[in-house]
Amino acid sequence: MNNLASAAWKKALNTGLISGILAIMISLIGMVESFGDTFIINRFVSLGDIMHMAPILILIYGAIKTYDQATWKLQLAYSTFSGAIAGLMLTVLVLFGSAFDIREMLVNASPTLFRLLMFGIELPGGAFILIFKGALLGALAIGLFKLQPRWRNAIMQGIIWVALIGTLRDQILLASFAQIEPLNSILRGFFFAQSGLTQLGGILLFLIVVAAYYFLGGRKKVVANNKQTPEKLRKSRLTRFGIAGIALLLLPPVLGLFFSEVLDSVGLFILMSLGLNIVVGFAGLLDLGYVGFYAIGAYTMAVFTSPEMGFFNLSFWQALPIALLFSVLAGVILGLPVLRMRGDYLAIVTLGFGEIIRLLALSDWLKPWLGGTQGIQRIAQPQIGPIAIDTLQEIYYLILLGIGLVAFVSIRLKDSKVGRAWMAIREDEDVAAAMGINPVFSKLMAFATGALFAGLSGSLLGAKLTSVYPHSFTFIVSINVLSIIIIGGMGSIPGVLIGGLVLMGLPGVLTEFEEYRWLFYGAALVMMMLTRPEGLWPETRRKLELHEAEEEVPEEDLTPAIESGD
Amino acid sequence: MIILDIKRVTKRFGGLEALKTVDLEVKENAIQSVIGPNGAGKTTLFNCITGFYTPEEGDILLAGRSITGKSPDRVTKLGISRTYQNIRLFKNMTAVENILVGMHPHLRSGLIGGILRNRKTMKEEEEALNEALRLLRFMSLDGYGDLLSKNLPYGAQRRLEIARSLASKPKLLLLDEPTAGMNPSETADTMRLIQRLRDALGITVLLIEHQMRVVMGISEKITVLDYGAKIAEGRPEEIQRNPTVVEAYLGRGSADGILKQDLPPVEFA
Numbered sequence: 001m002n003n004l005a006s007a008a009w010k011k012a013l014n015t016g017l018i019s020g021i022l023a024i025m026i027s028l029i030g031m032v033e034s035f036g037d038t039f040i041i042n043r044f045v046s047l048g049d050i051m052h053m054a055p056i057l058i059l060i061y062g063a064i065k066t067y068d069q070a071t072w073k074l075q076l077a078y079s080t081f082s083g084a085i086a087g088l089m090l091t092v093l094v095l096f097g098s099a100f101d102i103r104e105m106l107v108n109a110s111p112t113l114f115r116l117l118m119f120g121i122e123l124p125g126g127a128f129i130l131i132f133k134g135a136l137l138g139a140l141a142i143g144l145f146k147l148q149p150r151w152r153n154a155i156m157q158g159i160i161w162v163a164l165i166g167t168l169r170d171q172i173l174l175a176s177f178a179q180i181e182p183l184n185s186i187l188r189g190f191f192f193a194q195s196g197l198t199q200l201g202g203i204l205l206f207l208i209v210v211a212a213y214y215f216l217g218g219r220k221k222v223v224a225n226n227k228q229t230p231e232k233l234r235k236s237r238l239t240r241f242g243i244a245g246i247a248l249l250l251l252p253p254v255l256g257l258f259f260s261e262v263l264d265s266v267g268l269f270i271l272m273s274l275g276l277n278i279v280v281g282f283a284g285l286l287d288l289g290y291v292g293f294y295a296i297g298a299y300t301m302a303v304f305t306s307p308e309m310g311f312f313n314l315s316f317w318q319a320l321p322i323a324l325l326f327s328v329l330a331g332v333i334l335g336l337p338v339l340r341m342r343g344d345y346l347a348i349v350t351l352g353f354g355e356i357i358r359l360l361a362l363s364d365w366l367k368p369w370l371g372g373t374q375g376i377q378r379i380a381q382p383q384i385g386p387i388a389i390d391t392l393q394e395i396y397y398l399i400l401l402g403i404g405l406v407a408f409v410s411i412r413l414k415d416s417k418v419g420r421a422w423m424a425i426r427e428d429e430d431v432a433a434a435m436g437i438n439p440v441f442s443k444l445m446a447f448a449t450g451a452l453f454a455g456l457s458g459s460l461l462g463a464k465l466t467s468v469y470p471h472s473f474t475f476i477v478s479i480n481v482l483s484i485i486i487i488g489g490m491g492s493i494p495g496v497l498i499g500g501l502v503l504m505g506l507p508g509v510l511t512e513f514e515e516y517r518w519l520f521y522g523a524a525l526v527m528m529m530l531t532r533p534e535g536l537w538p539e540t541r542r543k544l545e546l547h548e549a550e551e552e553v554p555e556e557d558l559t560p561a562i563e564s565g566d
Numbered sequence: 567m568i569i570l571d572i573k574r575v576t577k578r579f580g581g582l583e584a585l586k587t588v589d590l591e592v593k594e595n596a597i598q599s600v601i602g603p604n605g606a607g608k609t610t611l612f613n614c615i616t617g618f619y620t621p622e623e624g625d626i627l628l629a630g631r632s633i634t635g636k637s638p639d640r641v642t643k644l645g646i647s648r649t650y651q652n653i654r655l656f657k658n659m660t661a662v663e664n665i666l667v668g669m670h671p672h673l674r675s676g677l678i679g680g681i682l683r684n685r686k687t688m689k690e691e692e693e694a695l696n697e698a699l700r701l702l703r704f705m706s707l708d709g710y711g712d713l714l715s716k717n718l719p720y721g722a723q724r725r726l727e728i729a730r731s732l733a734s735k736p737k738l739l740l741l742d743e744p745t746a747g748m749n750p751s752e753t754a755d756t757m758r759l760i761q762r763l764r765d766a767l768g769i770t771v772l773l774i775e776h777q778m779r780v781v782m783g784i785s786e787k788i789t790v791l792d793y794g795a796k797i798a799e800g801r802p803e804e805i806q807r808n809p810t811v812v813e814a815y816l817g818r819g820s821a822d823g824i825l826k827q828d829l830p831p832v833e834f835a
């Protein structure tokens with residue numbers, strides 16, 4: 001017992017130290033200060049407060065699980081101890097920063113930061129405030145832990161929604177639906193303050209979200225208890241798809257220009273990711289030069305349609321098949337010599353390919369054809385009958401159509417003979433060959449299909465921007481696309497959609513964080529690989545022996561494989 | 567009739583001769599074995615037959631046609647299928663999907679058919695699925711079909727590997743240590759299974775095996791390799807009494823003692 005208790009104290013101390021370090025780091029990189037007057041709830045909670053307090057709360061909450069046999073009094077003691085330690089570390093930072101001038105090295109260790117951390121109270125008292133704040137967070141963590149799951153979920157959702165909507169004040173007020181009159185004055189007059197939500201608005205929003213989640217959480221259980229026939233399940237799934245479809249169609253007019261711009265770029269990335277998902281997710285070929293095909297699609301569209309270059313002056317629809325053909329050809333031409341390589345070698349060669357394409361577009365040598373650094377302007381935009389598709393909102397529908405088409409092809413291919421061959425190659429190329437699969441041909445097909453989708457995305461990019469520049473096609477685009485697939489779940493099509501929304505949509509919407517974008521990106525990747533390496537929505541296999549309606553085999557039935565005897 | 571004819575095959579890795587002018591004939595509808603101490607070149611021989619390695623010298627004929635130097639997928643299409651010493655399933659695919667991959671050479675639909683799911687493709691897929699489920703039952707794997715193959719119990723993984731290689735409808739099946747890591751009752755089941763493959767499906771079986779009970783029990787002819795060279799060949803009884811073979815396994819000297827004993831206590835390995 002004694003041992004157990006001392007282990008728990010040690011764990012609590014550890015948690016306190018780690019969360020303290022995290023809070024100090026977040027303070028010192030300037031997030032607390034620069035978000036100090038970005039209020040979520042006006043004059044009450046700022047984004048800066050959330051930034052340094054949330055990690056403490058989350059880490060302590062996570063640690064409670066390790067001592068859940070202890071009595072609640074002990075748990076409370078451990079957690080408040082952790083929190084106090086974190087607060088103490090912040091105090092040390094404040095004391096140190098006030099006593100010595102460390103701003104030469106750590107620019108952000110400013111008096112403003114310290115005042116923000118101590119809620120505006122001066123030093124001797126402020127130190128106690130800091131420790132008290134930490135302890136309070138610890139107690140709050142226990143409080144959340146002890147709640148009924150249904151309440152806990154509702155309250156967490158409430159906090160998340162308030163934080164999100166408070167942060168997005170400016171963007172929401174810009175959206176189209178917020179311009180409609182009674183809503184506009186309600187939002188501006190009552191709901192939103194100069195920065196973030198009004199205090200009353202924040203409380204109201206919190207209560208509404210909590211109530212909604214509480215009651216919805218209760219309702220779901222009742223539905224799950226009812227036995228559902230496959231027929232009914234299919235119907236409800238169809239309804240859900242229908243609602244999602246209509247919502248997707250309504251997004252641009254409801255949300256307006258700013259969100260449409262974000263949606264467009266997210267859409268283009270999703271389109272590319274669906275293509276790379278075939279190459280990396282299905283066939284297991286690590287392609288780091290994927291941006292090359294995107295560039296080829298965009299540049300072909302540009303060269304064939306732009307009157308500036310004056311070669312062809314085709315329309316968008318005439319140039320589209322050419323752009324797609326060129327992308328596929330590039331995929332095959334790159335694929336032929338390269339696909340005999342495996343793993344790391346393939347990654348490096350494709351990386352080189354991507355860079356070569358970008359440098360060719362940038363080069364003076366090809367300047368008469370590709371425009372060099374100035375790129376190509378006045379790319380044609382698509383026209384359907386008399387309607388010119390030239391605004392961001394209209395392009396959105398084109399991209400949506402593209403995603404729908406590509407997702408459909410991906411889903412169909414996944415469960416076809418070709419898809420199985422790709423997956424077999426991903427799992428074990430030698431054995432796949434011994435099963436009668438021609439590995440070179442199969443890989444070439446994966447490469448060409450992936451290139452086709454990237455080319456489509458590139459063509460649409462050209463039509464969206466009406467201009468292309470070499471600097472749009474840097475290596476980081478390939479990495480972004482790859483990260484979307486990994487975060488979403490390798491080989492999973494819904495995973496790609498989720499990954500695209502999270503990795504491209506969130507940074508697009510949360511423009512406040514622009515400066516810290518790559519920091520979050522890196523942290524998110526590390527966290528994901530540690531806690532959920534299979535991705536947000538992992539790939540699932542189709543049930544073929546017992547068809548879909550049947551229940552799944554419970555986990556316990558899976559006998560672990562015995563190690564081979566020899 | 568001779569289904570597989572290996573003629574004076576030599577395979578070198580740098581200075582090492584892994585196979586030295588090996589001759590081997592496999593009769594149609596037979597169950598034959600290749601045995602030998604570790605490192606004797608048995609798996610190298612299998613790799614040469616299935617196209618993973620190209621031998622430096624010699625020729626390999628399948629039903630009279632040379633398959634030397636053909637790529638593995640071509641060899642499989644011509645009717646040779648194999649399993650592996652250390653199980654090599656497609657781990658993140660279900661058992662049924664593993665078998666469906668094995669049917670690859672017999673499926674005609676391509677990329678376009680897969681996307682459009684036209685009637686021809688759907689019919690082919692349905693037939694393939696039925697055939698896969700039949701193979702699943704044949705190998706008593708029913709109920710495992712929708713599990714990822716890595717989650718199957720060890721014995722089932724071995725059987726699934728055989729099921730997958732049967733899916734390509736081979737004339738000749740190469741089994742690389744099919745009973746490795748199995749307990750006696752599983753081993754007995756596997757032996758019965760191998761006999762059933764030959765009797766019910768008419769498949770010729772060539773196996774590498776270490777458990778002498780299996781080798782002696784089911785093989786009609788045994789070939790012994792040592793240091794890449796064939797040192798003996800014959801019926802099980804002949805091999806059991808062959809002093810060269812015993813010496814290869816146990817070293818010089820022990821052979822005399824063992825051969826003086828009465829049969830059948832000889833169990834090598």
